[in-house]
Each structure stands twice: as C-alpha cells, then as structure tokens.
Amino acid sequence: MTADATLTSLLDAARARIGESREQSEPVWSQILAHSQVAETAPRVWACSEFIATSCSRNPSLLLALIENGRLLDRATSEWIAQDLVAHERGQSEAELMEALRHFRRRHMVRIAWRDIAGWADLDETLRDLSALADVCIQFAYDRMYAMLTARYGTPRGESSNDPQSMLILGMGKLGAHELNYSSDIDLVFLYPEEGQTDGARSVDNAEFFLRLGQKVTQLLSTQTVDGFVYRVDLRLRPFGDSGRVAMGFGAFEDYLQQHGRDWERYAYVKARAITAQEHFASLYDEVLRPFVFRRYLDFSVFESLRDMKAMIAREVERRELRDNIKLGPGGIREIEFIVQAFQLIRGGNDRRLQNRELRTVLPLLANQRLLGREIVSDLDAAYRFLRLAENRLQEWNDEQTHRLPTDDTAQTRFALSLGMADWSSAATKLTMHRERVARYFAQTVFGPAGSATDQPAPVAGFDLDAPAEDRERALNDFGLGNSPALAQALDQLRTSAYYRRLDDTGRRRLRAALSPVLQSIAKVEAPEVTFARIARILEMIGGRTVYLALLNENATALQRLVQLCSQSQFLADQIAAHPLLLDELIDERLIGEPPSRAQFAEDLEARRGALHGEDAERQVELLRNFQSAAIFRVAVADLTGHLPLMKVSDRLTDIAELIVEEALGLAWTQMTGKHGLPMCGDRPEELRPSSMIVVAYGKFGGLELGYSSDLDLVFLHDSVGEVQRTDGAQTLDNSVFFQRLAQRLVHLLTVHTAAGRLYEVDTRLRPGGNRGLLAQTLRSFREYEFQEAWTWEHQSLLRARAVAGNAGLRDAFEEARLEVLRNAVRRTDLRDEVRKMRARMRENLSKAGPGQVDLKQDAGGVADLEFLVQYWMLKWADRYPEIVIFSDNIRQLESLASGNLVPQSRVDFLVNTYRRYRERLHHLSLNGAKNVIADNEFVEERRGVVEIWAEVMGENL
Structure with missing residues (x-):
C-alpha cells in the first residue's frame, strides 16, 4: 500500500470509529460535533x-466537558487546572483520592494531546x-497526605525553632525546567528543613514522619489501579540513590x-525546582545548591565528566539497541x-x-556569549524543538513512555501525519x-572540532614531573629541548615547588596532560626557557584552580595561543x-587576527550586563573588572x-573606560534612587522635573589618549536648580546631597578593591575649587567659576x-559651556x-630622570612641552577661530591649527609625527612596566626640534 493510501486508510478508520461512538452516545456527540473546530x-x-x-469513545462526556468549560479550545x-482538580475531588480516603487523581489526569492528558495534535498549542505551551499538570498533582498529593499524617502523628516541628515543618519536593529534570514530555516519569527529591519531632499524641521524629510522607505521596501518584496511575515516580536522584533515605533534612x-556530590549530580541539579514549600527553597538554593552546581570560576572540568556520562549512555544504547x-x-x-x-x-x-x-x-544566551556560533545555536534550537515535538507525538499515540521511532509502515505513516508531514x-x-x-x-563541543584541535602532530611522549630524572631527560630530547639545561632546571623547580606539592591527583593529572603540548610548542619559539618561565608563573598563580588546566587540555588552540603570547610579551603573561x-x-x-x-566591547558588556543584576555591589564591580581585564x-x-596601530x-582603551564609567554610573544611580527616589527640581512643587x-x-581620558595603566581624571556636574530641589523617595535628600553621594558612590565603584582587583585610579582634583570644591557641582556654578x-x-585642562x-x-549643555568658556x-x-x-613648575617637580637619562614626558622637548605649545595656541586663538577648540585630542587640535593656517x-606635521613617536615609546615602556625615562641619546633630533619651537613661540630657552 502506498503512503497516500495508508494515510487515507488511517483517517477513514478514525472517522468510522467516531461514527461508531456517536451511534452509542448520539446526544453527547451531537453537542461535541456542533463545534466546527473539534469536528474538523x-x-x-x-x-x-x-x-x-x-x-x-468510552467516555464522550469527558470531551464534552472540556469543550463546554472552554479549556479544549x-x-x-x-x-484553573488546580481548581478543576479540587472541584472533582470525591471523598478523603486514599482509594478515593487515587481515583480522583487518575480521572483528573486522564481528562487533562486528553485536553493537552488534542490541542497539540490539532495544532492549537505550540511546543512551549x-x-x-504538562509540567503544570504534574505540579498540581504533586501538590494535591502532598497536601492530602500531609493532612492525613498530621492527623495521626501531629505537626512536625523543628528541633531548634519549634516551627512547623513542611516537606520541600524538588522537581528534577524536565519537570524542574517546565519542559515535561507527554508520558514522562517525574524525578523527585524529598527534603525537609529541620530535624525534630511531631507534636501529636503518637509522636514520631521528623525523619520518620517525612519518610512516611514521601512514601505516601509516591504511592498516591504511582500505584497502578484499575484507572491506571498518575505518574511513575523516580526517586533515584536523591542522595545515595536507591540506598539513600527517601526524605532527608537540609543539613x-x-x-x-x-562530601559525596558527583559531577553527574551537578548536571541534575541545574534543573532543580521547588514544587512544594517554596518559601524554603530560596535559602537552600543560595546556600547549598548554587555553590555546588555553579562554581565561581570557569569550570572546564565538566567536559571530562560529560565524556564519561556520554560513554556510559553510549554503552547502554548499544546494549539495548537504542540507536x-x-x-x-x-x-x-x-x-x-x-x-x-x-x-x-x-x-x-x-x-x-x-x-x-x-x-x-x-x-540563545550561548550565542550572545560567543560560546557557540549563532548558526549552531539556531540549528540546535530547531533540532530541539523538532525532536521534542516528535517525542510528544510518539508518546501521545498510546500514552506510553517511548522514544523509539516506529518500524512498521502504518505506524510510520501515522507518525508522519502527527507531525503534519x-x-x-x-x-x-x-x-x-x-x-x-x-x-x-556534540562531538565538536565535547571532543573538539575534527582536525582543528591542533594542526600539529600529537605529542611524541608524555611528560611526567614525577618520573625519574632520566625519563624526563629522554622526554625533553624527544621534544627537541634536550640541549637546554635551564629548561630542565626550571622543570625541576616546578616539580619541587610548593604549588606542585599542593596539587591533588586530579590536578597532577591535568598538569601532566598540559605539559606535553606546552613543551612541544615552546620548542618552536625563539626563547623557550623564557617562555616556559612565564608559563610556569601562570601555572603557579592558578594554584589549586586546576579547572584552568582543564580549559587548556580541552582546547588545544587556547594552549597554543598561550605559548605564542607568552613568547611575545611579558606584559601579556603578567x-x-x-x-x-x-x-x-x-x-x-x-x-x-581580528582587531x-x-x-x-559594547556587545560583550551587554552580554555580561544580565549577570550584574541580582548581585551585590562588590560582585557587580568584580564582574565589571572581569570585563575590563578581558x-x-x-x-x-x-x-x-601588530594588528592595532598606536x-x-x-581609542580602544578609551572606549573601554567610557563603557565602564557609563555602566558604573548606571549602577550607582540605581543604588541611590532605589533608596532615595529620583532627584526632582523646579520653582514650584507642582511643576518639578x-x-x-x-x-x-x-x-588623557578626555583627550582619547588612555594608556594601559592611565588614571581617570573626572569631574561631576548636575543640572538641579530651582526653589525646590529634593528626591521623591521615602528617604528624601536635598539634591545637592544626593548628587554628592552619587558621585562618591561612583568613585567608590571605580576604585574599590575586589577579588579581581580594581577598575581605575580616579583623580577628581580638576573640579572647580580643587579638593576644596564640592565633588558634584551644578553646570551653572561650573560655568561661573570658569569665567x-x-x-x-584650568582653561588649559578644559581643552x-x-x-x-x-x-x-x-x-x-556642558559642551556648549566649555566652548563658551x-x-x-x-x-x-x-x-x-x-x-x-x-x-x-612641572619641569622642576615632576622629572624622574637621573644622570644620562631623559624624562620623555617632563624634560625639555618632551611630551609636556609639546602639549603646552598646542594648548597655548588653542587658547590664544580660540576667540577668533572658535572651531579649533571643538576637538579634545592633541592630534586633531594640531590638525585644526594647520587647517586654519594658524x-x-x-x-x-613635525609635531604630529613627534607626538606619535613619543607616545609609541611611552606606550611600550608602560607595557614593560617601566617608567617614562629613556637614555639621553634617544629622540635627540625630535627633542631639539620641540625646544626650538618652544623658544620661538614662548620666547624662552629651555
């Protein structure tokens, strides 16, 4: 029979079956089929x-009721689901509760499957x-069994608090994620807050009470009766699995x-959700589950456990022929x-x-974080939705927990029909x-892209620091490093270091796996000993956080880049x-390769921004610091x-600072307004803005010339004026106080030390009045001061x-005021x-040069002289040629002077080229951690040229 014929046969059989059912219950079916959507x-x-x-067909009234109450369409x-269960509850015995639950479950499984197959509900719905239905059934079973047991034993109370104790039922897996499939087990974990006893005449301890409660809930849901069961309940995810206690206290x-949590349990508890006693879950999650599941550092060790889990599943697939x-x-x-x-x-x-x-x-967040390519994320999303749809359609056929694709022609055609294909x-x-x-x-994620993990041959030998000296020497020879006593000595120092002695077996295994490709790679660089010394320092600074070694072991490209960068730069290694x-x-x-x-940077910060919400202030700064470091x-x-000119x-360093200052200002604003409300101002209370x-x-920040270690010179201005100036929150502040505290809060966020370091040094002395002036001032007072x-x-600084x-x-408004000044x-x-x-005064007090040296910033002919020349020209002609002061950076200011024939x-051209060369040299000095001092035989012609221009323009010999 052809596929079309089989399809026609299936639909004809269904119509005939509906007709037979209608003959047996004509009044009910007449009402049902009067609804065109249902009939179609x-x-x-x-x-x-x-x-x-x-x-x-057995109970057409079930379908009619769903239509009449509107929940089928x-x-x-x-x-509403919870109300429907209570409305159909009959009696309080366990048998009556079981019957009510099973009838209720059947009614709603018909509703859900019909809406799904008919195309009235999308996958998300x-x-x-399905998850909401399970939640309602679990809550109902818990409430009734809790009431039954407390009537017998009394209310369980905490040993220390004497508070009534409830049982927290964790929904795991797809239930926990609100992603339950049609005919699914439900994975549950039963927990209770405190040990103690019940307060009834037949008192039992809480462990016994909640053991019985967990058993009763499980029985009520999973016992097979003439009406079937509600859910198969799986408790194997509980601590110690089948051998563990059915219910366990929080402690x-x-x-x-x-002590015993395993990697696979971290995966399981990603989806854990409280179904009952939700008031206890927040503290349990924050104090216990979150620290266990989510480590505060990058944890690439999960790939090791993932490979183990996948291998176990693959063996099971082969054993049970589940391909x-x-x-x-x-x-x-x-x-x-x-x-x-x-x-x-x-x-x-x-x-x-x-x-x-x-x-x-x-x-979708994985694409935003560049963890997976957008195309990969799109493909995985489409695959997930289609596979989950197929899963439901397989199980909706006979309400069976199956994931096997059909094998006979009729079932295959039926399955295709259910998918609308x-x-x-x-x-x-x-x-x-x-x-x-x-x-x-999956293979690329867990095992690395085929052929791209490395472009070099596999290591010819492993390198074990604990091996005998002759074996280590033989391995170095294999790597082509046998002629380097300094490297052998560095490796021996690593072997005897406190860092290595503190490593556990896992850490040593990960280090051993990383050392071979490191040594193989450094054999190809110009200075392998120096490169290895830098890498060894990184290893020691990583310390016991060997998940970073796992990162390198999981991504050979990252390891090769580490070797490359350490061979090129002490700064990057540091x-x-x-x-x-x-x-x-x-x-x-x-x-x-890509500048x-x-x-x-803005995209990266946007991706991290979501991580800032819900964190305390220190953690927010730490996350900003991580963004800055990266x-x-x-x-x-x-x-x-060489991919980015000076x-x-x-420009990019300035961009980073701007993004951070803007983000920190937003955080400070949120913190202040959350406590005091918005600062409002105006002349009349009813017309405030x-x-x-x-x-x-x-x-340098204002002039777009930030270096790697530059301070930020900042001034804070606000626009609050009028007879009324106050915040509108519960804790009202005068606006002048509000903005003073806002500026202080911002400076604190930018300068506070966190575990990741601090963001910037901040200098606020350039504000009107210097250290004596208010930290935050009005734009109006700023203008008046400048005039x-x-x-x-100070006018030089304003340039x-x-x-x-x-x-x-x-x-x-500030820019208008600046230009006017x-x-x-x-x-x-x-x-x-x-x-x-x-x-x-600057030349006398700030030069750091010694004999035979020149301070390239402060000595004669250096950066400061060049900048002062530019500032003098700008201020001298700004009244007659106002367009020259539009830009704030030296290069464009000089170019403006040339454009105006001033x-x-x-x-x-000479000054621009000299300035760029000066800055490049200072820049590289900064990268190497050096001061602004050079030998006096450097930049001789450039410094002489600047001195000559100074003498001509300023009338002063230096």
Whole structure:
C-alpha cells in the first residue's frame, strides 16, 4: 500500500470509529460535533492518538466537558487546572483520592494531546501545560497526605525553632525546567528543613514522619489501579540513590553534596525546582545548591565528566539497541541537553543568566556569549524543538513512555501525519538532518572540532614531573629541548615547588596532560626557557584552580595561543597570571587576527550586563573588572601582534573606560534612587522635573589618549536648580546631597578593591575649587567659576575635557559651556607668561630622570612641552577661530591649527609625527612596566626640534 493510501486508510478508520461512538452516545456527540473546530480536527487527532480515541469513545462526556468549560479550545492556566482538580475531588480516603487523581489526569492528558495534535498549542505551551499538570498533582498529593499524617502523628516541628515543618519536593529534570514530555516519569527529591519531632499524641521524629510522607505521596501518584496511575515516580536522584533515605533534612543534604556530590549530580541539579514549600527553597538554593552546581570560576572540568556520562549512555544504547531512540541515541535530545548544561556549569558561576533551568531560554544566551556560533545555536534550537515535538507525538499515540521511532509502515505513516508531514520519508529525512547536526555539534563541543584541535602532530611522549630524572631527560630530547639545561632546571623547580606539592591527583593529572603540548610548542619559539618561565608563573598563580588546566587540555588552540603570547610579551603573561580568567579569552577565534572594536566591547558588556543584576555591589564591580581585564587583554594582544596601530590602541582603551564609567554610573544611580527616589527640581512643587548628573573626562581620558595603566581624571556636574530641589523617595535628600553621594558612590565603584582587583585610579582634583570644591557641582556654578575664578592652567585642562557618561541633553549643555568658556573667559593678555610659569613648575617637580637619562614626558622637548605649545595656541586663538577648540585630542587640535593656517603645516606635521613617536615609546615602556625615562641619546633630533619651537613661540630657552 502506498503512503497516500495508508494515510487515507488511517483517517477513514478514525472517522468510522467516531461514527461508531456517536451511534452509542448520539446526544453527547451531537453537542461535541456542533463545534466546527473539534469536528474538523477529530479524525486527525483520533488517527494519531489511540489514547484519545479510547478515552473519548468510552467516555464522550469527558470531551464534552472540556469543550463546554472552554479549556479544549483555549489555553488553560495552572490556577484553573488546580481548581478543576479540587472541584472533582470525591471523598478523603486514599482509594478515593487515587481515583480522583487518575480521572483528573486522564481528562487533562486528553485536553493537552488534542490541542497539540490539532495544532492549537505550540511546543512551549504543551511542555508548560504538562509540567503544570504534574505540579498540581504533586501538590494535591502532598497536601492530602500531609493532612492525613498530621492527623495521626501531629505537626512536625523543628528541633531548634519549634516551627512547623513542611516537606520541600524538588522537581528534577524536565519537570524542574517546565519542559515535561507527554508520558514522562517525574524525578523527585524529598527534603525537609529541620530535624525534630511531631507534636501529636503518637509522636514520631521528623525523619520518620517525612519518610512516611514521601512514601505516601509516591504511592498516591504511582500505584497502578484499575484507572491506571498518575505518574511513575523516580526517586533515584536523591542522595545515595536507591540506598539513600527517601526524605532527608537540609543539613544532611548539604553535607552529602559537599562530601559525596558527583559531577553527574551537578548536571541534575541545574534543573532543580521547588514544587512544594517554596518559601524554603530560596535559602537552600543560595546556600547549598548554587555553590555546588555553579562554581565561581570557569569550570572546564565538566567536559571530562560529560565524556564519561556520554560513554556510559553510549554503552547502554548499544546494549539495548537504542540507536533509533530520539532521546538517548546519537544526535538525540539528551545530547542537546548535555551541550547546554555543560556550558551552564562552565560559566554559570560568572553569569546568573545561565543558571536558568529552561533549555530554550539558555540556548540563545550561548550565542550572545560567543560560546557557540549563532548558526549552531539556531540549528540546535530547531533540532530541539523538532525532536521534542516528535517525542510528544510518539508518546501521545498510546500514552506510553517511548522514544523509539516506529518500524512498521502504518505506524510510520501515522507518525508522519502527527507531525503534519506528507509521508514517512519526509519525516525520516528531517529527523536524520537534525540528529546528524546535533551529533556533529556534540562531538565538536565535547571532543573538539575534527582536525582543528591542533594542526600539529600529537605529542611524541608524555611528560611526567614525577618520573625519574632520566625519563624526563629522554622526554625533553624527544621534544627537541634536550640541549637546554635551564629548561630542565626550571622543570625541576616546578616539580619541587610548593604549588606542585599542593596539587591533588586530579590536578597532577591535568598538569601532566598540559605539559606535553606546552613543551612541544615552546620548542618552536625563539626563547623557550623564557617562555616556559612565564608559563610556569601562570601555572603557579592558578594554584589549586586546576579547572584552568582543564580549559587548556580541552582546547588545544587556547594552549597554543598561550605559548605564542607568552613568547611575545611579558606584559601579556603578567596579565594572565594576575587574572587567570583571561585564559578563557584564548578560546575566542577573534583574539588573533581580528582587531577589537568598540562595538565588540559594547556587545560583550551587554552580554555580561544580565549577570550584574541580582548581585551585590562588590560582585557587580568584580564582574565589571572581569570585563575590563578581558577587553584590555584583547587590545594588548592586537597591539603586540601588530594588528592595532598606536592611535587605535588608545581609542580602544578609551572606549573601554567610557563603557565602564557609563555602566558604573548606571549602577550607582540605581543604588541611590532605589533608596532615595529620583532627584526632582523646579520653582514650584507642582511643576518639578527630574535632574541628572554627567561625568566629564579630563586629561588623557578626555583627550582619547588612555594608556594601559592611565588614571581617570573626572569631574561631576548636575543640572538641579530651582526653589525646590529634593528626591521623591521615602528617604528624601536635598539634591545637592544626593548628587554628592552619587558621585562618591561612583568613585567608590571605580576604585574599590575586589577579588579581581580594581577598575581605575580616579583623580577628581580638576573640579572647580580643587579638593576644596564640592565633588558634584551644578553646570551653572561650573560655568561661573570658569569665567570668574579659573586659572589659566584650568582653561588649559578644559581643552582636553569632554562629557563621557550621563544624560545626553546635559552633556550637550556642558559642551556648549566649555566652548563658551574657551572662547570668552580666557585671559589672553598674560597668557604666554602663565603658560610658561606652569610649565616651569612641572619641569622642576615632576622629572624622574637621573644622570644620562631623559624624562620623555617632563624634560625639555618632551611630551609636556609639546602639549603646552598646542594648548597655548588653542587658547590664544580660540576667540577668533572658535572651531579649533571643538576637538579634545592633541592630534586633531594640531590638525585644526594647520587647517586654519594658524601654524604652518610643516611645523604641525613635525609635531604630529613627534607626538606619535613619543607616545609609541611611552606606550611600550608602560607595557614593560617601566617608567617614562629613556637614555639621553634617544629622540635627540625630535627633542631639539620641540625646544626650538618652544623658544620661538614662548620666547624662552629651555
């Protein structure tokens, strides 16, 4: 029989069956089929679900009731499902409760399957509906059995608190994630808060009470009766599995996880959710489950356990011939779950968004974090949805827990019909496509991309620090490093170091696995001894956090990049040693060869932003610091590998600072307004407007010339004016106090020391009045100060100022005020004398040069002289040529002077080239941790040229 004929036969048989049922219950079926939507979908639904056909033919009133209460045609809520159960409850005996639950379950399973097959519900609704149904049944069973047992034994009470004790039932697996499939077991764990006793006449201890309660709940749900069962209850995920206690106290549960918790249990508890006694779950999750499941460092060791679990499942698949199993077989649902959960365990400790239980919510986040390619995420999402749909349609046929694809022609055609596909060939082709993709992505994730893990041959030998000396020497010879006594000595020092002695067996195994490819790689660099010394320091700084070794072992590309970068730069090696989290950056394909951009940094910060919410203030700063370290590291790599020119380096470092200051301002604002409300201002109480604050950058930050270790010169201005100036929250503050505290809070966030270090040094002395002035001032008072009291050096500083964070309108207003001050407030009659005096004081007090040396910033002809020349010209001509002061960076200021024919182009070209060369040299000194001092035989012509220009322009010989 052809596929079309089989399909026609299935639908005809379903119609005939509906007709037979109608003959037996004509009045009821007349009402049912009066609903056109039901009548139209009934043949397909009955053809695809024997469970529905049997249930409705035996009891058509069940179907009619669902239609009449509107829940067959419309989406149901969990509240309505719970009300429906209570409404149909009959009696209080266990037998009566069992009967009510089973009838209730059948009614709603018919409803859910009909809506699914008819196409009235999408996958998300079906999975949530199934999960809500299970929740309601579990809660009902718990409530009734708890009441029954307390009537017999009294209420269980805590030993220390004497509070009534309830049982926390954890839903695990798909139930915990609100992703339950149609005919699924439910995985439960029973916990209770405190040991103690019940307060009844027949008192028992809490352990006994909750043991019996767990057993009663399980029996009520899983006992097979003439009406079937509600759910198969699986308790094997509880501590110690089948040999463990059915119900366990919180304290014993915590001890178990700390002492005996295994890697597979971390995967299991990713999806744990409280179904009953939810008031106890938040503290249990925060104090026990979250620290167990999600480590606060990158945990690439999960791949080791994942491979072990996958191998165990693969053996089971082969033993039970489950290759056609769409859950456990190759490319099945479990492999998608493993991929997502692996990344959750690796990075969830640093990003709470990944701690979500729902796979469909977490999967898109993996693309945003560059953990998986967007195409891969899209493919996995499509595969997951199709496989879960297929899973439900398989199980909806006869309400059986099956994941096997059908083998006979009729069943295959029926399955294709349930999926809305033309024939089995189409369905099989689509299944194969999705499963092959999943299998490929799973293999790449767990075992590494084929051929890309390394482009070099496998190590010719392992390197074991504990091996005899002659074996270590032989291994070094195999690597081509036998002629390096210094390297052999460094390895011996590593073997005898305190770091190595503290490593446990797992750590030593991971180090042994990493050393072979490290030694093989450093044999190819120019200075293997120096490179290894830098890597050894990184290993020692990693210490006992051997998950970072697992990262390198799991990603050979990252290990090779580590060797490459350590061979090129002490600065990069020091950065990784100080922040081992940067090892994660080595995985990113863009690290080598693609210069970073502001857009990339903004995207990265946006991805991390979700992790900031819900964290305490210190943790928020720590996460910002992690972002900063990673971003600066990317810039340094691009810089030292020649993919980013000097000016772009400063641009990117400035971009990073701007993003951080803006983010920190937002955090400070949220903290302050959450406590005090919004700052409002105006002349009349009924016409108040919100006021805001901006951050103004001066110096190198304002001039777009930040270096790797630059401070931030910041000024804070707000726009609160009027007769009324106060916040509108419960704890009201005068706006001047509010903005003062807001600025203080922002400075604290930027400068506080955390476990990851601090963000920046911040200097606020350039504000009006210096240290004597208010930390946050109004724009109006700022303008008045600049016109009436500011010194010439303050106007010089204003040339390099620009607003970098805060309200856009206020930032524009500041820029207007800045330009007005520079054009109209500068005292030009004695300008040259004032500039010379200030420069002389700096030269006398700030030079760090010794004999035979030159301070490239402060000595004659250096950076400061060049900058002062530019500032003098800018202030001198700003009133007549206002366009020259628009830009805040030296290069464009010089170019503006040339464009206006104020300074000869040849002179500007010389100064621009000299300035760039100076900055490049200072930049590399900074990268090597050196001061701004060079030998006096460097830049001789450049310094002489700047001195000559100074003498001509300023009338002073240096």
